[in-house]
Amino acid sequence: MWNFDDIQQKALQEIDACRDLDEAEALRVKYLGRKGLLPEIFASLSQASPEEKPLIGKGANQLRARITEALEGIKKRVQEETFDPTQRIDVTLPGVAPVLGHKHILTQIIDDICQIFVGLGFVVQEGPEMETEFHNFSALNIPVDHPSRDAFDTFYLESKDPGNPGRHLLLRSHTSPGQICIMEKYAPPLAVVIPGKVYRPDAVDASHSFMFYQIEGLLVDEHVKFSDLKGLLTVFCKRFFGEEIIMRFRPHFFPFTEPSAEVDISCYICKGKGCSVCGRKGWLEILGCGMVNPKVFSAVNYPKGKYTGLAFGLGVERMAMLKYGIHDIRIFFENDNRFLNQF
Amino acid sequence: MKISIKWLKDYVSFQLPAEKLAHKLTMAGLEVEKIEDAGDDVILEMEVTPNRPDCLNFQGIARELSAVLDKPLKLPKVKKLLYPKTRCDIEIADQKDCGRYIGTVLEPVQVKASPDWIGTRLSALGGRLINNVVDITNFCLLETGQPLHAFDYDKLIGGKIVVRRAKAGEKIVTLDGVERALDPSVLVIADAQRPVAIAGIMGGLATEVTNQTRKILLESAYFDPVLIRRASRLLGLKSDSSYRFERGVDFATVEAGAARAVSLILTEAGGGVVARRDVNPGRVRAQGKSVTVSLMEINELLGSELTVAKCRTILKKLNFRVSAGGPGVLKVVAPSVRADIKDPVDVIEEIARVVGYDNLPLTLPLVRAQNVPPQPEYPFAHKLRDIFIGQGYNETVSYSLLSQGSLDKSGLSGLPVVRVKNPLSLDQEVMRPSLFPSLLGIVRSNIHRGQKDNKIFEIGKIYLGQAEYKMLAVMGSGTRDKDWRALHNRAWDFYDLKGALDQMFARLGLTAVVYEACEDPFFKKGTGASIRAGKTALGRVGEVDRGLLQQWDIKHRAVFYAQCDFEALYKLASKKPSFKKFSEFPGVTRDISLAVKEDVSFQKVKEVILKQGGALLEDVAFLEEYRGEKIQPGYKGFIFSIVYRSSLKTLTEEDISIAHGDIAQALIDQLGVVMR
Structure with missing residues (x-):
């Protein structure tokens, strides 16, 4: 009869004393190999008495399991102890990824703003930049002798207006002619946002550019109210600038809306206390808006008195400058990689 | 416009601290941009919108404030004067240029320093004190909004005033000592021989009122706003007077302003009126227009629930005459200074302003399903952007205006470009006929700032003839993406750019795209290719000509450029390919x-x-x-x-x-x- 406890104890001691894989292999051969101890034990079964047989069988199986397990364990330990450190990779080295480019910040801001309105049922439309005096001024109730029509305030083109020979085409000085383009083409109800470039002959400095982006908004239907204008722009400002901002609607003047308003938001720097960013006012002017002047509706031959509408316009660069603390408008058009890569 | 709170209190009583007052004015449409402490006074700087020339003076602001604060308006009492029958010699060449001219001759006046009460008020606003007569004209301008001018009558040759256009070659030395050349677009006040003032802008030095002056002619007039604005711009000369004339003064105030100034001169400088003439007085009756507006219209447009009584009270406080025009209907006549009130919406805006926009309700609009279709090119442009930023390209946004020189340097001379008539600088001469110069300029400035690897694209418009076309342009220069596992970073070349384009075509589902070698002025010989899909021309790609790069001051560097027609891409891409079943068998x-x-x-x-x-x-x-x-x-x-x-x-x-x-x-x- 085999003394399984003694055999197991001795085997485990020997295994535990292993220092390398060769020794472990030798022990495997000694115990588990073809001519090793365990085959010998199993072979002895044939001579064992019927009472001993199950005991030997059970004991041998247990022994084999324990030795196998111990050998696996020791192999792992020995492998770890003999690991070649030069095979270790520096997991802190930088990963390698394909470079991703960046959408221009103005594109991003335009899309952010447009998507807010798209979510509210508006559609995005774009209008031409080379416009007629009718679209840019007359239809918007801007009188013939208005200063903004002067060559000091509007770029005129050498091209003649095909519909009004004698007059020149111009570069739109705001996106509001986009309102006229839409209304000439479609009957209400309509709700559009019109993003695009506009041009003014301003001397370029940190806050002026001869080209910049605006977004125009227009909603025309029966029974559109001033209270709707307030509600719509409140939703917009809170989504764009954050729920916590405070807004105010301040009376203003635009020839193409009446009543007209400018919207201010509480200064994000000083929270309304007054600082250099808001010019000590505590408020930042962010957009102009109002109820569409009935004279604009008559310019596009909408039936008198049937429709009311709301309109608004905002400067995209200004929004970006406020949101990201950019102080020079020229940087948008320089396209320095160090600027583009930040957004 | 700057106002002194202390002075303002002459016309309306209030106890508000400056910040509160500024807020009230701002929320009534007179935006206060700056509050400045000035000892025992506070100076407010405000922006008056162009439709409200009536607020470019203390009385006008006081009128607004009295309505907003519900306090009475206190206007100075001007004693009605009895003028002598003697008329002074005034001639107006064209009534269109000058709608009204009141000349009042006073003598003997004692020209000296102003009394304190006028001096302190003008000084508070930074005004320079000249003498009592001149200071009174400035004081009345600020008080009433009517620009006034006093001539030394004895220096008017022929004792005559002629309002006429300047003759070619005429000159005048203005009060600021500058000699100015005039032309017939400029309206002048002349005596029998020469211009003695630039109408509405500035007086002449020759007829200035000095301490020696004994007899004066006081001018109070209405000049054509456009004429004054153009002359002011032409001469590069602005003044408190021109600012108000440009925006329009009130016909009635021409008389009221003159009367106020005359009475002050009589009190402060003595003398009496010896002659007077009011030319074109017929226009005085030009009153505010009568406007009918219903309560329903008001509440419908504002989304409010105002009552007739409330509206009536507000309008009356603004000096409007209000009478009933039937049940729920108001008949309104604005004061003559309010030339901006012509239609029902104008009246509605007045009511909204005084109620306060912040006090009006807030609702969400009903945005109905509508007729205007979304513009599918807008999301398509974003799809293109995503394809290129996914390949490491930065999007640029550049000016649509360029110099002719940048076109010449790009081999783009001779295109039917759109020219700007009034560019401010050479950089704004033409609308760009190609995105190439824009992108090359960007690559150049980045290279010159030490940033040698540039992969950029832009989706922007080009302008040819009378049309605008959207284009996609891509440019690259430098090395391929950095990888520290590779020893050398290979130079970025034609096939990198072509690969990016192919990726785009694949993503857009354009399968039959063909590149054909072609020559192009801005491509290096043997490197240019035209791109087409079937019969549709899509664009071009190639390496930029080295000689051209030299002209752009880009040296020892290869630059690659491609451009594609946005519309063509959009049209082809919108043909959706159908699903293709794939084989289950091994390949x-x-x-x-x-x-x-x-x-x-x-x-x-x-x-x-x-x-x-x-x-x-x-x-x-x-x-x-x-x-x-x-x-x-x-x-x-x-x-x-x-x-x-x-x-x-x-x-x-x-x-x-x-x-x-x-x-x-x-x-x-x-x-x-x-x-x-």
Whole structure:
């Protein structure tokens, strides 16, 4: 009869004393190999008495399991102890990824703003930049002798207006002619946002550019109210600038809306206390808006008195400058990689 | 416009601290931009919108404030004067230029320093004190909004005033001591011989009121706003007077302002009125227009629930005459200073302003399903952007205006460009006929700032003839993406740019895109290609000509450029390809190594393989181009990897050998290719 406890104890001691894989292999051969101890034990079964047989069988199986397990364990330990450190990779080295480019910040801001309105049922439309005096001024109730029509305030083109020979085409000085383009083409109800470039002959400095982006908004239907204008722009400002901002609607003047308003938001720097960013006012002017002047509706031959509408316009660069603390408008058009890569 | 709170209190009483007052004014439409402490006074700087010239003076602001604060308006009492029958000699050449002119002659006046009460008020606003007569004209301008001017009557040749256009070649030395050349677009006040003032802008030095002056002619007039504005711009000369005339003064105030000034001069400088003339007084009756507006209109437009009584009270506080025009209807006549009130909406705005926009309700609009379709090009542009930023390109946004020089330097002279009539600088002469100069300028400035790797694209408009076209342009220069595992970063080249374009075409579902070698003025010889899909021209790609780069001050650097027509891409991309079922059977890959004559293009070889491969050929990948000693002269080596797969069965060795052999034979027969 085999003394399984003694055999197991001795085997485990020997295994535990292993220092390398060769020794472990030798022990495997000694115990588990073809001519090793365990085959010998199993072979002895044939001579064992019927009472001993199950005991030997059970004991041998247990022994084999324990030795196998111990050998696996020791192999792992020995492998770890003999690991070649030069095979270790520096997991802190930088990963390698394909470079991703960046959408221009103005594109991003335009899309952010447009998507807010798209979510509210508006559609995005774009209008031409080379416009007629009718679209840019007359239809918007801007009188013939208005200063903004002067060559000091509007770029005129050498091209003649095909519909009004004698007059020149111009570069739109705001996106509001986009309102006229839409209304000439479609009957209400309509709700559009019109993003695009506009041009003014301003001397370029940190806050002026001869080209910049605006977004125009227009909603025309029966029974559109001033209270709707307030509600719509409140939703917009809170989504764009954050729920916590405070807004105010301040009376203003635009020839193409009446009543007209400018919207201010509480200064994000000083929270309304007054600082250099808001010019000590505590408020930042962010957009102009109002109820569409009935004279604009008559310019596009909408039936008198049937429709009311709301309109608004905002400067995209200004929004970006406020949101990201950019102080020079020229940087948008320089396209320095160090600027583009930040957004 | 600057106002002193202390002075303002002459016309309306209030106890508000400056910040509160500023807020009230701002929320009534008179935006206060600056509050300045000035000892025992506070100066407010406010922006008056162009429709409210009536608020460019203390009385006008006080009128607004009295309505907003509900306090009475206190206007100075001007004693009605009895003027002598004697008329002074005033002649107006064209009534359109000058709608009204009141001349009042006073003598003997004692010209001296102003009394304190006028001096402190003017000084508080930073005004320079001259003498009592001049100061009174300035005081009345600020008080009433009527610009006034006093001439030394004895210096008016012929004792005569003529309001006329300047004659060509005429000159005047204005009060600021500057000699100014005039032309017939400028309206002047002349005496019998010469201009003595630029109408509405500034008086002349020759007839200035000095301490020696004993007899004066006080001018109070209405000049055409456009004429004054243009002259002011032309001469580069602005004044408190021109600012108000440009925006329009009130016909009635011409008389009220004169009366106030005359009474102050009589009190402060003595003397009496010896002659007077009011030319064109008929226009005085030009009153505010009568406007009818219903309560329903008011509440419908504002979304409010105001009452007739409330509206009536507000309008009355603004000095409007209000009478009932039927049930729920108001008949309104604005004061003559409010020339901006002509239509019902104008009246509604007045009510909204005084109620306060912040006190009006807030609702969400009903946005109904509508007739205007979304513009599908807008999301398409974003799709293109995503494709290029995904490949490491930065999007740029650049000016649409360029200099002619930048076109000449780009080999783009002679296009039907759109020119700007009034550019401010040479950089704004033309609308860009191509995105090429814009992108090259950006790459150049980045290179000059030490940033040598540039991969950029722009989706922007170009302008030709009378039309605007959207374009996609891509430019790259430098090395390929950095990878620290690679020893050297390979230079970025034509095939990197072409690859980016191919990626785009693939993503847009354009399968039949072909590149054909072509020459282009801005491409280096032998590197340009035109791109088309079927018969549609899509664009061009190539390496930028080195000589051209030299002109742009870009040296020792290769730059690659591509442009595509946005509309064409959009139209082709919108044809949606349908789903193709893929085979369940295994595919087998076989390489083929060819020696191809130098003048046979890759495209031709590939076309033969595709055509011959037929249904069994699933894919052809290009592995290598080889030139060198292992290949006969005049030939180049191409290695392709061809994938064969059937949708019907697992291909046998024999099937594949036949197919592969057929392709080889076709290449030999059709292109004279030699198998390697």
